[in-house]
Amino acid sequence: MLRAESSPGGLLLQLAGAWQAPTAASAEAALRAVVLPATGTVTLESLAEGPLDLAAASLLQGFEQRCRDAGLAVAWRGERPPALDIVDRYQPLTPREAGTAGLRTSPAVDTPATAPHHRYALPAEALGRRALESWRGLQQAMVLLGRIVVAFGRAVAQPRRLRGTSVARHVYETGVQAIPIVALIAFLIAVIVAYIGAQQLRNFGGEIFVVDLITLSVLRELGVLLTAIIVAGRSGSAFAAELGAMRLNEEVDALEAMGLEPVEVLVLPRVLALVIALPLLTVVADFMGLAGGAVLSWSLVDIPFNQFLTRMDESIAPTTFWAGLLKAPVFALLIALVSTLRGLQVRGSSRELGRLTTVAVVQGIFLVILADALFAVLYLEIDF
Amino acid sequence: MSGLYAMAPVISARGIVNRFGTQVVHHGVDLDVYPGEVFGIVGGSGSGKSVLLRTLLGLQRPRAGEVWIDGRTVVVEGDPAATAPREVKRRYGVTFQHGALFSSLTVRQNIEVPMIEHLGLSPAARRRLADLRLALVGLPLEAGDKYPAQLSGGMVKRAALARALALDPPLLFLDEPTSGLDPIAATGFDQLLLELQRQLGLTVVMITHDLDTLFGTCNRLGVLVDGKMVSGTVDEILANPHPWIQEYFGGLRGRAALAGSGRQWPAGLRISAQAGSGG
Numbered sequence A: 001m002l003r004a005e006s007s008p009g010g011l012l013l014q015l016a017g018a019w020q021a022p023t024a025a026s027a028e029a030a031l032r033a034v035v036l037p038a039t040g041t042v043t044l045e046s047l048a049e050g051p052l053d054l055a056a057a058s059l060l061q062g063f064e065q066r067c068r069d070a071g072l073a074v075a076w077r078g079e080r081p082p083a084l085d086i087v088d089r090y091q092p093l094t095p096r097e098a099g100t101a102g103l104r105t106s107p108a109v110d111t112p113a114t115a116p117h118h119r120y121a122l123p124a125e126a127l128g129r130r131a132l133e134s135w136r137g138l139q140q141a142m143v144l145l146g147r148i149v150v151a152f153g154r155a156v157a158q159p160r161r162l163r164g165t166s167v168a169r170h171v172y173e174t175g176v177q178a179i180p181i182v183a184l185i186a187f188l189i190a191v192i193v194a195y196i197g198a199q200q201l202r203n204f205g206g207e208i209f210v211v212d213l214i215t216l217s218v219l220r221e222l223g224v225l226l227t228a229i230i231v232a233g234r235s236g237s238a239f240a241a242e243l244g245a246m247r248l249n250e251e252v253d254a255l256e257a258m259g260l261e262p263v264e265v266l267v268l269p270r271v272l273a274l275v276i277a278l279p280l281l282t283v284v285a286d287f288m289g290l291a292g293g294a295v296l297s298w299s300l301v302d303i304p305f306n307q308f309l310t311r312m313d314e315s316i317a318p319t320t321f322w323a324g325l326l327k328a329p330v331f332a333l334l335i336a337l338v339s340t341l342r343g344l345q346v347r348g349s350s351r352e353l354g355r356l357t358t359v360a361v362v363q364g365i366f367l368v369i370l371a372d373a374l375f376a377v378l379y380l381e382i383d384f
Numbered sequence B: 001m002s003g004l005y006a007m008a009p010v011i012s013a014r015g016i017v018n019r020f021g022t023q024v025v026h027h028g029v030d031l032d033v034y035p036g037e038v039f040g041i042v043g044g045s046g047s048g049k050s051v052l053l054r055t056l057l058g059l060q061r062p063r064a065g066e067v068w069i070d071g072r073t074v075v076v077e078g079d080p081a082a083t084a085p086r087e088v089k090r091r092y093g094v095t096f097q098h099g100a101l102f103s104s105l106t107v108r109q110n111i112e113v114p115m116i117e118h119l120g121l122s123p124a125a126r127r128r129l130a131d132l133r134l135a136l137v138g139l140p141l142e143a144g145d146k147y148p149a150q151l152s153g154g155m156v157k158r159a160a161l162a163r164a165l166a167l168d169p170p171l172l173f174l175d176e177p178t179s180g181l182d183p184i185a186a187t188g189f190d191q192l193l194l195e196l197q198r199q200l201g202l203t204v205v206m207i208t209h210d211l212d213t214l215f216g217t218c219n220r221l222g223v224l225v226d227g228k229m230v231s232g233t234v235d236e237i238l239a240n241p242h243p244w245i246q247e248y249f250g251g252l253r254g255r256a257a258l259a260g261s262g263r264q265w266p267a268g269l270r271i272s273a274q275a276g277s278g279g
Helices: A021-033 A054-069 A082-090 A121-157 A164-174 A176-202 A209-248 A251-257 A262-301 A305-315 A320-325 A327-344 A350-382 B049-057 B107-118 B123-136 B141-145 B153-164 B183-200 B211-217 B234-238 B243-250 B252-260
Strands: A002-007 A010-015 A041-046 A073-077 B011-020 B023-033 B038-043 B064-069 B072-075 B092-095 B171-175 B203-207 B220-225 B228-233
Touching: A002 A021, A021 A054, A041 A054, A054 A073, A054 A082, A054 B123, A082 B123, A121 A262, A121 A327, A164 A176, A164 A209, A164 A262, A176 A209, A176 A262, A209 A251, A209 A262, A209 A305, A209 A320, A209 A327, A209 A350, A251 A262, A262 A305, A262 A320, A262 A327, A320 A327, A327 A350, B011 B049, B023 B049, B023 B064, B023 B220, B023 B228, B038 B049, B038 B183, B038 B211, B049 B064, B049 B072, B049 B171, B049 B203, B092 B153, B107 B123, B107 B141, B107 B153, B123 B141, B123 B153, B153 B171, B153 B183, B183 B211, B211 B252, B220 B234, B220 B243, B228 B234, B234 B243, B243 B252
Parallel strands: A010 A041, A041 A073, B038 B203, B038 B220, B092 B171, B171 B203
Antiparallel strands: A002 A010, B011 B023, B011 B064, B064 B072, B220 B228
């Protein structure tokens, strides 16, 4: 790579082998390892195979500068490789610049744009920024909700604006296609609840109450909550990613420029579809949950199916089923709202798309659980 | 010219067939690109120029046909597993039609991506090389800290070129490098490309609809017509009697660009924009 030969007048360095990008790492190491003499001339000679490319030339130019900075003269025996002239032309050296190696490059690593902060100011500032951001997020959500309501009102007045095809497509994608996973998870969770419940209730000889446990928990809470969480993960991410990609591709701008209202074309069909699909999925989940409970009751605590049904009938109030199902459209609205909002907020880069998709799912699930807690309090107060 | 073309081609393609469903895009395309030349690929919209480029790069698997770059096989007929080997991929730089800069990285980081992957230089040397590329393509150093979304169309094209040059590739593939640029910026880009091509000894394959670019920078042209490729020097192509070629270059815009390039329309040829009486 590099042959060094000391002479009274200084140092002779001969380049050998390939001096090109693929071997740039070893070239850099070889040049760095050169021990410069105290005085004299550093003579370079290129015996390299093939022409030098810019990667090699850039390294050599840096080395020449290092020699000059050390007070040594630099000379080439034979021709100075032409690639070095190209580097000189486009990236001229400014000797002794700012006490560094004299290399003109952009300022080292990203310098922070703002002034340094006081140590204790940072957490406070972060908190403040976070609060403002949340506040703006809430405002934007309210604006979006308002626009959705307006768009819905217009769509009711002029059904042509309802975009039935789009709604149907989203009902299919968020509802029909989610049936297998929702059914499976509802069944399994009910089995787990029944299993743990049956073990505990057996201690009191009250195995039959496992039916009450299953029926109430599945119909009032588990069915709708599990479905909403699955849908928030499945469709919330899809909505956010789809709208975000359309944002990046300027498709949303194109719609707006055509005089189409993105909220009407993109957001409303998704919101409506989810409000339709989630209650239906909840019914599926309720049914499968009860089925799971019945199967486990039969196999573990020997409650036959007809007895399970009788007991179930006795345990539920007329409102039990509706107490769960009523929550579904509210959850659907929250999931659709937050995921379409986050999707439309994507700007500029693919990283934003990923970040906001994550935010959409996390906030969707959080809002669903928060709303569920509020429903629990509400139902308690009105004795539903 | 015999000296140049006596050398072995750097890129060869034989019998490329590409089909999407029932639509046949390429019906046996043959192509040779020689070292040190600028080869322009021309064709109507939908004639499969970008598909051909992707096939040459090994990004698109053709139904039939073979591609070699530097004597190494990129695509072998009947071997579905073969793709361009890593050593071939670091021999070429590519710019895509819309830049394809990584949107979450700054321009400088974009240029450094292939260097980090392939070169193993120290961060300082890498940064310096990235800055050299920025200077080469005529971007100010400050542009290096910007994100692609903050750049103008012309700057995106230049940044993409800088990234394509990151590994000092001897081969450069450009997909519509001047589309969307104003004539001044496009001319500037052509000159930049020619200068880099001369200084760095590059072989360039480019797709372009820009007739000024075609006449101003290309040594040879390949025209995709009827699913095949007709290639030759600019003068040879101009003399080709194929009606599409005549219309493409003989139209008003073609003749204006031709006049601008100082070339003569080959004598005795009909000029299609005027009632075809001459032929």
